[in-house]
Amino acid sequence: MDILDEIKKDYVIDLMKKEKRPDDRGFLDYRPCTVEKGIFDSAEGSARVKLGKTQVVVGVKIDVGMPFKDRPEEGVLSTTAELLPLASPTFEPGPPDESAIELARIVDRGIRSSNALDLNSLFIEKDKVLMVFVDIYVLDHDGNLIDASALAAMAALLSARLPKYEDGHLIRTERNDNLKVTQKVVTCTFSKIDSHIVLDPGLDEEKAMSARLTLATTPEHVCAMQKGGSGAFTRDELMSLIDISFEKGNELRKLLD
Amino acid sequence: MEKPKLIIDGKRLDGRSLDEMRPLKIQAGVLNKADGSAYVEWGANKVLAAVYGPRECIPRHDASPYRAVIHCRYLMAPFSTLDEHGRSGPNRRSIEVSKVIKEVFENVVMTEKFPKTAIDIFIEVLQADGGTRCAGITAAAVALADAGIPMKDLPCAVAVGKIENEVAVDSGKLEDNYGDGDMPIAIAPRNNELLLLQMDGMFTKDELRKALELAFSVFPKINALQVEALRAHYAVKKDEVDRGD
Numbered sequence: 195m196d197i198l199d200e201i202k203k204d205y206v207i208d209l210m211k212k213e214k215r216p217d218d219r220g221f222l223d224y225r226p227c228t229v230e231k232g233i234f235d236s237a238e239g240s241a242r243v244k245l246g247k248t249q250v251v252v253g254v255k256i257d258v259g260m261p262f263k264d265r266p267e268e269g270v271l272s273t274t275a276e277l278l279p280l281a282s283p284t285f286e287p288g289p290p291d292e293s294a295i296e297l298a299r300i301v302d303r304g305i306r307s308s309n310a311l312d313l314n315s316l317f318i319e320k321d322k323v324l325m326v327f328v329d330i331y332v333l334d335h336d337g338n339l340i341d342a343s344a345l346a347a348m349a350a351l352l353s354a355r356l357p358k359y360e361d362g363h364l365i366r367t368e369r370n371d372n373l374k375v376t377q378k379v380v381t382c383t384f385s386k387i388d389s390h391i392v393l394d395p396g397l398d399e400e401k402a403m404s405a406r407l408t409l410a411t412t413p414e415h416v417c418a419m420q421k422g423g424s425g426a427f428t429r430d431e432l433m434s435l436i437d438i439s440f441e442k443g444n445e446l447r448k449l450l451d
Numbered sequence: 452m453e454k455p456k457l458i459i460d461g462k463r464l465d466g467r468s469l470d471e472m473r474p475l476k477i478q479a480g481v482l483n484k485a486d487g488s489a490y491v492e493w494g495a496n497k498v499l500a501a502v503y504g505p506r507e508c509i510p511r512h513d514a515s516p517y518r519a520v521i522h523c524r525y526l527m528a529p530f531s532t533l534d535e536h537g538r539s540g541p542n543r544r545s546i547e548v549s550k551v552i553k554e555v556f557e558n559v560v561m562t563e564k565f566p567k568t569a570i571d572i573f574i575e576v577l578q579a580d581g582g583t584r585c586a587g588i589t590a591a592a593v594a595l596a597d598a599g600i601p602m603k604d605l606p607c608a609v610a611v612g613k614i615e616n617e618v619a620v621d622s623g624k625l626e627d628n629y630g631d632g633d634m635p636i637a638i639a640p641r642n643n644e645l646l647l648l649q650m651d652g653m654f655t656k657d658e659l660r661k662a663l664e665l666a667f668s669v670f671p672k673i674n675a676l677q678v679e680a681l682r683a684h685y686a687v688k689k690d691e692v693d694r695g696d
Contacts, residue, residue, distance in 0.1 A: 295547055417654075420649050421551070421649070429667075432648070
């Protein structure tokens with residue numbers, strides 16, 4: 195495994211020097227991407243995203259619960275990610291590791307800081323709010339789990355229907371209103387390979403990258419960023435990636451309509 | 452608690468201007484057993500960093516035949532905030548913060564010199580006042596240098612916040628809690644590359660550019676204090692040598 199990775203890494207870096215990617219894409223092109231909303235009837239909201247050969251599903255469940263003490267008038271948003279062992283030989287069973295936690299927290303940060311899900315709309319009465327659980331299930335890992343997961347999470351929230359609330363309980367068989375989603379947040383993830391930067395890295399490219407940068411955007415704002423990996427970015431690179439993220443973000447947003 | 456006004460007459464709650472950082476004190480070599488250590492007081496932050504290694508890698512299957520692996524454990528003490536007693540041990544936030552701090556040092560430590568070993572970095576936040584990961588990075592860099600571990604550079608970090616539609620450097624806790632955004636940045640000062648970059652909040656491109664400018668305006672000060680702390684610590688030892696102790 196290890197040795198093959200090293201060989202593939204050299205191969206990808208050599209290709210980059212010839213201005214090519216392993217699958218012949220342009221440096222700033224996404225792989226073919228599809229978004230399906232409402233794939234599970236059991237969940238209040240759900241979606242499947244296929245990004246090239248990467249596949250992620252998200253289920254949204256809604257419960258009634260207590261608000262956080264420091265935010266008594268807001269509902270609760272909780273985002274988790276499972277890197278399922280069936281998705282990759284490198285994913286092991288067990289509690290979420292640092293990659294899974296980071297993935298969930300990046301997706302969460304984009305949604306939360308842009309107020310894409312209006313948490314105030316989830317308030318019911320004192321000490322009683324709606325809790326929205328966004329569970330990201332990675333089914334097939336071929337690179338760029340962040341963008342696929344963020345897109346699937348947003349699609350699942352957009353597809354969610356609120357169960358009827360009566361006497362402190364939810365009647366899950368009667369779903370009416372949509373969740374109040376105010377923004378469509380999307381993320382663009384870039385990989386730095388040698389001195390080149392590519393959008394939407396595939397798995398082979400991720401193995402060859404030194405660093406990764408994710409920008410979550412709404413049409414006017416950058417609402418979350420996260421750098422990963424041991425490599426570095428320059429200030430100029432960051433400024434140009436902001437422009438690209440706004441442009442590519444608009445393309446991704448269309449997939450959510 | 453109602454959201455307090457964070458800027459009054461152009462000044463922040465603690466009287467600072469938008470481009471002014473809090474007082475920062477750094478001390479190197481504060482612990483006995485650790486191979487390297489440092490203590491940072493930054494505003495009301497009190498952060499201790501210690502380094503062990505290069506030493507045997509545990510668990511062994513983590514070890515690499517090519518380089519030393521860096522482990523990093525960032526933790527906030529349960530008594531480190533004014534809030535109720537926190538839970539001890541790692542949580543989702545601290546696991547993520549530990550990961551991004553580890554990646555900062557993977558960039559600068561010459562890990563290829565110590566294959567099959569581990570370098571363990573421990574960051575303990577004893578009192579938290581906003582910007583603890585940046586204080587932790589600034590302390591850990593000094594601790595690594597104190598441990599004599601070869602590095603290409605001495606990273607330093609600061610967080611820039613957005614408060615009441617203004618960009619302000621070195622956010623304090625209230626600004627963190629009630630502000631509209633936070634962007635921790637760590638760099639390698641010799642080539643100015645970004646080693647840690649996180650952000651939440653709503654920033655326009657111009658605000659991000661401003662935030663970077665503000666961060667880069669204080670990095671030389673932080674870096675100078677790190678170097679001074681190391682000089683001060685080793686100057687004592689030189690005196691001892693001169694006196695023949």
